[in-house]
Amino acid sequence: MNDVAIIGVGLHPFGRFGTKSAIEMAADAIQLALEDSGVAWKDIQFGIGGSYEVDNTDAVTRLVGLTGIPFTNVFNACATSASAIEQTADGIRSGKYDIGIAVGTDKHPRGAFTADPAMLGLPAWYAENGQFVTTKFFGMKANRYTLEHNISHETLARVAAKNYRNGGLNPKAFRRTEFSIEEILESPMLNYPLTAKMFCAPDEGAAAVIMCRGDLASKYTTNKPVYLRSTAIRTRTYGAYEVHATWAAVDEDVSPTVYAAKAAYEAAGIGPEDVDVAQLQDTDAGAEVIHMAETGLCADGDQEKLIAEGATEIGGSLPVNTDGGLIANGEPIGASGIRQVHELVLQLRGQAGDRQVPGEPKVGLAQVYGAPGTAAASILSL
Structure with missing residues (x-):
């Protein structure tokens, strides 16, 4: 199997940007990724793009260049851009392409996430009686x-x-005020038990990542290549229920994050004990706590002590969400997974500035969770 190298990343700031469209933000992210990699748009052989609000992410080619490349649009809830990353990497590993972009x-x-059940094909009464309120489910x-794990x-x-x-250390974050x-x-x-300041917010933003065959990385860029060792996407064995279902076999099933993380570790030949820095889905503070255990970074209940001791801080033994995660950045759904990869690439290159993890991290984990029951995990390393 061919190695896949990440040679360029670009991140449009997250926040609120008036009349600027999602496609315009995507074009900016692509330009930043091109500048970071040193390659030209004409060198890109294919693209995969994802969005919750935009059906045709491929329209970004109108702004960056109509070169005629194949471009596929994907949607997988909060796992959308992780899906774009996986498909881009698979296209390269298959030998069909040498270089591509995920956006x-x-x-x-x-x-945006509380009042439009039609987005998931649900009847209007789901919103009318409060069932399509994601904060309620997360709480x-x-x-x-x-309660179960003290x-x-x-x-x-x-x-x-x-x-x-x-x-506050991330100039591209939405919320930069400390509390x-x-x-x-x-x-x-x-x-x-979740208060207002424990939740992320829907907002705006874009991200892009350029990948190529590992053996060709030096041909395209002078950047230190970061390798995408694996990406795994999994659903529950009992199917999709999560936010909006009326029945769930909760006791008989486990989170898809568990399945995705195990598959990603196995494919990469890397275990959770090897992870130096992690980006976890923190739609709310509880989600980060839960995902620490579901990705194998600790046992259920160990989070209380680890967090109190500062293990998940930038200078701790297990840094988590060094760029502020969703709580600080907000969540433009289509961009979140690539934002995580952007941060991990900077950390592994040693380019994260004031939020750089000390000790030259070598392995990064990115995890996203998409309602109603899809999760993805990616492993990056030098």
Whole structure:
């Protein structure tokens, strides 16, 4: 199997950008990735793009150059850009292409995830009676987990405080204001045990990553190549239910993140004990806590001690969400997974500036979770 090297990354800032379209943001992200890699758009042989709001991400070629390349649009909820990454890498590993690009973008209005069940083919009454309110589901999930594994509310607040603090070091983050643990705990309770400042927000942004055959990396760029060792996408064995279902065999099933992480580790020949820095889906503070265990980085319940001791801080033994994660960056769905890869590439290259993990990290993990029950995990290394 051919190695796949990541030779360029580009990130449009996350936030609110007025009338600027998602496609325009995607074009900017592509240009940044091209500049980072040193290759020209004419060198790109194919593209994969994803978005929640934009059906035809391929329209970005109108802005960056109509070269006639094949371009495929994908959507897989919050795992959308992880899917774009996987398909781009697979196209290169198959031998069909030498170099390609994955891009993700979105432009969400406020409240985008609470009032449009039609996006998932659900009847209007799901929204009318409150069932399509993702914060409600996340609160129920976090409440159950924290009770079962003795995770305190203060630990949830510590996660959020850490991510706001990391976001303050990230010039492209949406929320760059730090909040104390007390401020987070005292913010309005949205869905117990999660307060308003423990949640991310839908927003706008775009990201792009350029990949090529590993043996050709030096031909295209002078950057230190970072290798995408694996990407695995999995669903639940009981199917998709999660946010909007009326029944779920919760006790008989486990999260798709568990399946995806195990598959990614196996394919990469790397274990969770080898991970130096991780980017985990933190739609809320509880999600980061849960995903630490589901990706094998710790055992259920160990998060309380690890987080209290600062293990997940930038200078800790297991840095998590060094760029602020979703809590600081917000979530333009189509771009989130590539944002994670962007951060890991900077960390592994030693280019993350004030948020650089010390000790020359060599292995990174990216994990995203897409309702209603799809997860992806990717392993990067030098």
